[in-house]
Amino acid sequence: MELFYFVVFGALGAVVAALELSKNSKDRINTSSAFNSFKNNYLVVYSLMMAGDWLQGPYVYYLYSTYGFGKGEIGQLFIAGFGSSMLFGTIVGSLADKQGRRRACVTYCITYILSCITKHSPQYKILMVGRVLGGIATSLLFSAFESWLVAEHNKRGFEQQWLSLTFSKAIFLGNGLVAILAGLFGNVLVDSLSLGPVAPFDAAAIFLAIGMAIILSSWTENFGDPSENKDLLTQFRGAAVAIASDEKIALLGAIQSLFEGSMYTFVFLWTPALSPNDEEIPHGFIFATFMLASMLGSSLASRLMARSSPRVESYMQIVFVISSASLTLPIITNFLVAPSKVKGESISFAGCLQLLGFCTFEACVGIFWPSIMKMRSQYIPEEARSTIMNFFRIPLNIFVCIVLYNVDAFPITVMFGMCSIFLLVASILQRRLMAISDKPSNIHSTKSNIYHFSGRSIHLRFSNNIFSGFFSFFIRDGKLDSNEGKGP
Numbered sequence: 481m482e483l484f485y486f487v488v489f490g491a492l493g494a495v496v497a498a499l500e501l502s503k504n505s506k507d508r509i510n511t512s513s514a515f516n517s518f519k520n521n522y523l524v525v526y527s528l529m530m531a532g533d534w535l536q537g538p539y540v541y542y543l544y545s546t547y548g549f550g551k552g553e554i555g556q557l558f559i560a561g562f563g564s565s566m567l568f569g570t571i572v573g574s575l576a577d578k579q580g581r582r583r584a585c586v587t588y589c590i591t592y593i594l595s596c597i598t599k600h601s602p603q604y605k606i607l608m609v610g611r612v613l614g615g616i617a618t619s620l621l622f623s624a625f626e627s628w629l630v631a632e633h634n635k636r637g638f639e640q641q642w643l644s645l646t647f648s649k650a651i652f653l654g655n656g657l658v659a660i661l662a663g664l665f666g667n668v669l670v671d672s673l674s675l676g677p678v679a680p681f682d683a684a685a686i687f688l689a690i691g692m693a694i695i696l697s698s699w700t701e702n703f704g705d706p707s708e709n710k711d712l713l714t715q716f717r718g719a720a721v722a723i724a725s726d727e728k729i730a731l732l733g734a735i736q737s738l739f740e741g742s743m744y745t746f747v748f749l750w751t752p753a754l755s756p757n758d759e760e761i762p763h764g765f766i767f768a769t770f771m772l773a774s775m776l777g778s779s780l781a782s783r784l785m786a787r788s789s790p791r792v793e794s795y796m797q798i799v800f801v802i803s804s805a806s807l808t809l810p811i812i813t814n815f816l817v818a819p820s821k822v823k824g825e826s827i828s829f830a831g832c833l834q835l836l837g838f839c840t841f842e843a844c845v846g847i848f849w850p851s852i853m854k855m856r857s858q859y860i861p862e863e864a865r866s867t868i869m870n871f872f873r874i875p876l877n878i879f880v881c882i883v884l885y886n887v888d889a890f891p892i893t894v895m896f897g898m899c900s901i902f903l904l905v906a907s908i909l910q911r912r913l914m915a916i917s918d919k920p921s922n923i924h925s926t927k928s929n930i931y932h933f934s935g936r937s938i939h940l941r942f943s944n945n946i947f948s949g950f951f952s953f954f955i956r957d958g959k960l961d962s963n964e965g966k967g968p
Contacts, residue, residue: 482826482827484827484832485762485765485766485769488769488835488836488839489765489768489769489772492769492772492773492776492839493772495776496772496775496776496779499776499779499780499783500779503783508786509641509642509644509645509786511638511639511642511645512638514636514638515636515638515642518632518633518636518638519642519645519646519649521694521698521699522629522646522650523646523649523650523653524691524694525585525625525691525694525695525699526625526650526653526654527653527654527658528687528688528690528691528694529588529589529621529625529654529687529688529691530653530654530655530658530659530662531658531661531662531684531687532589532592532684532685532687532688532691533592533618533621533684534658534659534662534663535662535665535666535680535681535683535684535687536596536680536681536684538663538666538680538763538764538767539666539670539677539680539681540558541554542677543599543677543678543681544557544607546677547602547607548602549604553604555884555885557607557608557611558611558884559881559884559885560608560611560612560615561611561612561614561615561618562615562877562880562881562884563615563877563881564611564612564613564614564615564616565615565616565618565619565873565877566615566873566874566877566878566881568612568615568616568619569615569616569618569619569623569870569873569874569877570619570716570719570867570870570871570874572584572587572616572619572620572624572870573619573620573623573624573866573867573868573869573870573871574715574716574719574864574866574867574870576620576623576624576627576704576866576867577627577703577704577715577863577864577865577866577867578703578704578715579703580701580702580703581624581625581627581628581631581701581702581703581704581866582628582695582699582700582701582702583701584620584623584624584627584628584866585620585624585625585628585695585699586692586695586696587620587624588617588620588621588624588625589688589689589691589692589695590692591613591614591616591617591620592613592614592617592621592684592685592688593685593688593689594610594613595610595611595613595614595617596610596681596682596684596685596688597610597685598610598613599678599681600678619870619873622869622873623865623866623869623870623873624866626853626856626865626869627704627865627866627869628699628702629643629646630643630857630862630865631702631703631704631862631865632699632700632702633646634862635702640857643853643854643857644782644785644786644850644854645782645785645786647785647849647850647853647854648778648779648781648782648785648850649782650850651774651778651781651846651849651850651853652775652778652779652782652846655771655774655775655778655845655846655849656771656772656774656775656778656846657771657775659767659768659771659774660768660771660772663764663767663768663771664764664768665680665683666679666680666683667764669683704862704863704864704865704866704867715864715867716867718863718864718867719864719867719868719871720871722861722864722868723868723871726859727916728859728913728916728917729859729860729868731909731910731912731913731916732852732855732856732859732860732872732913733868733871733872734906734909735852735906735909735910735913736852736872736876737872737873737875737876737879738902738903738905738906738909739800739803739848739852739902739903739906740873740876741875741876741879741880741899741902742803742807742899742900742902742903743845744876744880744883745879745880745883745895745898745899746807746838746841746899748883748884749892749895749896750766750770750838751763752892753810753831753834753838753892753896754766754827754831754834754835754838755827755831756892757825757828759825759826759827759828759831760825760826760827761827761831766835769835769839770838770839770842771842773839773840773842773843773846774842774843774845774846775846776843776846777842777843777844777845777846777847777848778846778847778849778850779846780843780846780847781846781847781849781850781851782850784847784851785850785851785854791914791917792851792854792855793855793910793913793914793917794914795847795851796847796848796851796910797907797910797911797914799844799847799848799851800844800903800904800906800907800910801903801904801907802840802844803840803841803844803845803848803903804900804901804903804904804907805900806837806838806840806841806844807837807841807896807899807900807903808896808897808900809833809834809836809837809838810834810837810892810893810896811893811896811897811900813830813833813834814830814893817829817830817833855913856869883895
């Protein structure tokens with residue numbers, strides 16, 4: 481392996497270590513022993529959940545190929561996973577709000593374990609079922625756990641600022657250290673011990689089972705709005721109205737979809753970008769380097785969020801601009817650096833430049849996750865937190881499915897250019913969010929910031945945020961009647 485990879489990895493590791501060791505009182509948040517116990521319990525569970533997820537990622541495509549499936553069939557399996565998350569994600573999110581977030585977290589464990597079991601079968605239909613189960617599990621992973629954490633944090637009366645500490649540590653461990661260790665552990669299982677490509681999925685199931693046991697034994701249940709008279713359709717309607725009525729929530733959803741859409745597209749693009757002529761690159765080591773860069777970003781985020789200034793809404797504008805610039809490097813190098821026409825060589829000079837840019841992007845990803853979590857905790861109402869968070873994932877999953885279906889239709893530079901534009905738009909929307917973040921929500925309610933229930937009717941007031949005009953509605957039995965100008 482070339483010295484360049486070790487230099488980049490070592491430099492990132494040194495920076496991360498320096499950031500963590502150099503934290504002073506301004507970079508740390510003073511907390512209580514009760515909170516530390518609560519935080520550590522959550523971090524253990526979250527790390528186990530992410531270990532179960534990260535162990536599978538590097539070997540899904542490889543496992544399908546060993547079963548003899550071609551690129552087209554594998555692409556269909558991947559689309560099924562994202563499509564399942566899109567179709568069922570909002571449903572399971574709403575059920576989590578109504579039936580309980582702890583129960584939803586246990587459901588995530590069971591669903592993902594079943595998905596892992598299906599990987600033992602080479603039959604296409606069974607593998608397709610596994611992808612559908614995996615898509616449902618992904619929706620729960622990115623909504624139920626955060627919803628449980630925020631609700632439980634508030635229920636126990638901990639300070640709101642302490643949430644940012646849990647968020648940053650969760651990303652530092654779950655999306656950084658655990659990802660690196662999972663990649664190395666999976667490599668040992670598959671290559672060193674020669675247990676085959678299904679071994680990481682079995683290991684993932686074990687970690688998920690351990691995490692589920694901790695949840696069952698130590699977590700208490702919390703709910704969004706457990707009203708018995710509120711059916712699933714009413715929950716969807718309430719969540720959709722909340723997004724449409726509050727510009728801050730709508731902007732947050734658009735920002736999240738734009739960034740995550742670019743991030744998931746990057747996952748498919750970085751390998752062909754670094755090896756356009758089949759250059760020999762250490763995929764596992766590069767993946768570990770990306771995760772180390774993500775740890776660097778989460779370490780920076782923890783420092784930023786520990787202080788009152790700059791605010792999250794402010795510095796994220798800069799993060800989006802930097803991430804956009806980093807993904808333009810493949811386009812720039814394509815014009816400025818003559819491509820090599822010799823196949824099978826080591827990474828090119830253009831590839832080295834792109835790798836540095838990709839590490840910068842991953843650092844931005846590390847800043848993004850805890851920062852978006854903090855903003856969601858501030859702006860998304862508790863009653864429909866999981867439902868709204870999964871609403872945000874609908875455009876994301878549609879976008880990823882389209883990209884997967886057309887991945888060979890456009891040059892790689894066009895794909896990177898599209899992601900760069902999306903990130904610039906996210907920066908513009910973030911600037912708008914910053915401008916209105918101090919304004920109170922105009923959604924009128926006697927119970928929460930979303931809706932007020934009275935029998936089977938929901939009174940909703942729309943303000944002039946995204947949509948022009950000012951009007952009020954009564955929704956009765958699914959029918960919409962205008963009552964402009966009337967009070968609640």
